[in-house]
Amino acid sequence: MKKLVLFTILVVLPFVAYSADGDVFKVKTIEGVTLKMKVISEQAKTCQVGIGELDEEGVSWGSNSNGFVTIPSSANGYIVTKIGDSAFQVNFDLKGVSLPNTITSIGDMAFYNCNFLNSVELPNSVTEVGRGAFYACQDLKSFKLSDQLTLIPDYFLGYTMLESIDLPAGIVSIGREAFASTNLTSVVLPNGLTSIGEEAFSYCGKLSSVSIPASVTTIGDAAFVMTALSDVPRMDGMTYLPNAIFQMCGNMRNVTVPANITELRGGVFNLCGALETVKLLGNVTLIGSACFLNDEELKSVNIPQSVKTIDAKAFWRCRSLTSVELPDKLETIGEEAFFGCTGLMSIVIPNSVTWLSDGAFEDCTNLSSVKMSESVDHLWSELFKGCTSLKTCVLPDAVTQIESLTFWECGLTSIQIPKNVYFFQGTSILHTPLESISVAEGNTLFDSRGNCNAVIETETNTLIKGCKNTVIPSSVTTIGYNAFNWCDGLTVANIPEGVTTIQGGAYTQCLDLQDIYLPSTLTTIEDGAFQLFDVEEEGRSPKLRSITVKKMTPPELSEYAFNIFEGITLYVPAGTEELYRQAPNWNRFNIQATGINELQGTTAATVTNRYLLDGRQTDKAKGIVILRMSDGSVKKVMYTDN
Numbered sequence: 001m002k003k004l005v006l007f008t009i010l011v012v013l014p015f016v017a018y019s020a021d022g023d024v025f026k027v028k029t030i031e032g033v034t035l036k037m038k039v040i041s042e043q044a045k046t047c048q049v050g051i052g053e054l055d056e057e058g059v060s061w062g063s064n065s066n067g068f069v070t071i072p073s074s075a076n077g078y079i080v081t082k083i084g085d086s087a088f089q090v091n092f093d094l095k096g097v098s099l100p101n102t103i104t105s106i107g108d109m110a111f112y113n114c115n116f117l118n119s120v121e122l123p124n125s126v127t128e129v130g131r132g133a134f135y136a137c138q139d140l141k142s143f144k145l146s147d148q149l150t151l152i153p154d155y156f157l158g159y160t161m162l163e164s165i166d167l168p169a170g171i172v173s174i175g176r177e178a179f180a181s182t183n184l185t186s187v188v189l190p191n192g193l194t195s196i197g198e199e200a201f202s203y204c205g206k207l208s209s210v211s212i213p214a215s216v217t218t219i220g221d222a223a224f225v226m227t228a229l230s231d232v233p234r235m236d237g238m239t240y241l242p243n244a245i246f247q248m249c250g251n252m253r254n255v256t257v258p259a260n261i262t263e264l265r266g267g268v269f270n271l272c273g274a275l276e277t278v279k280l281l282g283n284v285t286l287i288g289s290a291c292f293l294n295d296e297e298l299k300s301v302n303i304p305q306s307v308k309t310i311d312a313k314a315f316w317r318c319r320s321l322t323s324v325e326l327p328d329k330l331e332t333i334g335e336e337a338f339f340g341c342t343g344l345m346s347i348v349i350p351n352s353v354t355w356l357s358d359g360a361f362e363d364c365t366n367l368s369s370v371k372m373s374e375s376v377d378h379l380w381s382e383l384f385k386g387c388t389s390l391k392t393c394v395l396p397d398a399v400t401q402i403e404s405l406t407f408w409e410c411g412l413t414s415i416q417i418p419k420n421v422y423f424f425q426g427t428s429i430l431h432t433p434l435e436s437i438s439v440a441e442g443n444t445l446f447d448s449r450g451n452c453n454a455v456i457e458t459e460t461n462t463l464i465k466g467c468k469n470t471v472i473p474s475s476v477t478t479i480g481y482n483a484f485n486w487c488d489g490l491t492v493a494n495i496p497e498g499v500t501t502i503q504g505g506a507y508t509q510c511l512d513l514q515d516i517y518l519p520s521t522l523t524t525i526e527d528g529a530f531q532l533f534d535v536e537e538e539g540r541s542p543k544l545r546s547i548t549v550k551k552m553t554p555p556e557l558s559e560y561a562f563n564i565f566e567g568i569t570l571y572v573p574a575g576t577e578e579l580y581r582q583a584p585n586w587n588r589f590n591i592q593a594t595g596i597n598e599l600q601g602t603t604a605a606t607v608t609n610r611y612l613l614d615g616r617q618t619d620k621a622k623g624i625v626i627l628r629m630s631d632g633s634v635k636k637v638m639y640t641d642n
Helices: 577-582
Strands: 024-028 034-041 046-049 068-070 078-083 096-098 119-121 142-144 186-188 209-211 254-257 277-280 346-348 369-371 414-417 436-439 454-457 462-466 492-494 515-518 546-549 569-572 590-593 607-611 623-629 634-639
Touching: 034 078, 436 454, 569 577, 577 590
Parallel strands: 046 078, 068 096, 119 142, 186 209, 254 277, 346 369, 414 436, 492 515, 515 546, 546 569, 569 590
Antiparallel strands: 024 034, 034 046, 454 462, 607 623, 623 634
């Protein structure tokens, strides 16, 4: 029998290792530095240094490297074409790097924050550099760019010790903060450059010269903040100065803005502490918000006739500015535009102006003369607040609304409310030495009946605003909200018969007020009507000493109508003391009877006795007194002779 022998033949094939895109391997440089590498393309046989993200194990330093590394042109059969994203990021051991001419790209943050890297030369093979590639390399002083670059990326060499830079002719764009906070002293930008990014050269404290070609048509905000520039450089391709472009440029003293510039946007010369004169050559239409904010040495600026808008805070705290000629085409003055211009003594607001914003001339303490535009219809809040030298202000007939606090803490002594005003408040004029206030004839909503030195709402007979010389007419039924609020110089509040209500804030902070006389017709005193507080910064305290009430039954007194009770005597009609002692809130005063319980008509009889309004008999008196006549009648008079 034949045996069949089967043979199994084992065929062993040779093993070949294939790499794929994205595979990682390591290579050692000539200095003995171990680098992680990553395959970019297996087909093209290209790789990059680093894995494309922050990797603490991406670089292993050899004992003899001394912080220097030579990037190989090839590794494991792959051409090295890129320094990957974050390849050396925050590597404090790196002092120098040599790049081969096979490198075409340097990734984002590739050498970010390599504090001890002091010089770099990009080979001309490099065509692209990522954002922040060398940002915050604090010791970096020398840098040579590739001639093939067209774009300078955002955050490129910012916050380094860079002292000079030659920009290739092909550069068309410089990114945000590209050279911010470096030691550059001068820069020549290449012809063909079209844009400069935001803060591109900001905080370059030694940069005193920059040449900008006419090809530049876009410059980002704050591009030259806090540099050593002493004047506005030529920028023939620009029509505007961007926001904050020269903010905090302390060397700018006498500045000329080129004729091609038609807009000064926000904060252009903000905080230029030495700036004294500005000459605008072009047909400027806009002076932007905070344009000259806090330029305390600014003495002179010509505002062209073409200007239509002076925006918010444009000349904020320009304390040395003594005069400004506003152009005839000006339409808008923005919020706090001239706030704190303490040197400004007079202003003529042209009739072209239709909009005056809040606080436009606030705290102009030496402003004593204002000629208002005939076209302004709305006076906004705090417009002349703190203008302590402004004694009078003639308001045009166009004015229809006067907002709260328009004339707060100013020196106003007299004013007339125009005939077309339909909105006016007691707080529109506040904390002023006002002596005279009236309403123009023809106003259908407000009046100053009988030359009373007050503004009265005609329909409701409510006194809206008074002053220290106001004589309240007998037709008034209500003392309105804040009517005498902060009325300096008012010593006596003599409220006549007919008044039924005293509203909140009516006599608040009348610190000179000594005596209050309340009529028999009074029914209600609201919260806050007579609130008085110390003003420590002015060294002032309330002077109130007495309140005299003629009403036989206590009027309704709100809990917070008064805030001071100690040392104040409340005089009430004889026989009503107990009623007042039991009445809520009245019982907090020191209550005494007047001795007079009613005022009757007047006669021609002779005087037998004189009394003060608190009921005390006197032989000599000044001011308002009560006379008891020989026929038994009594009358109230203003007594002027001894």
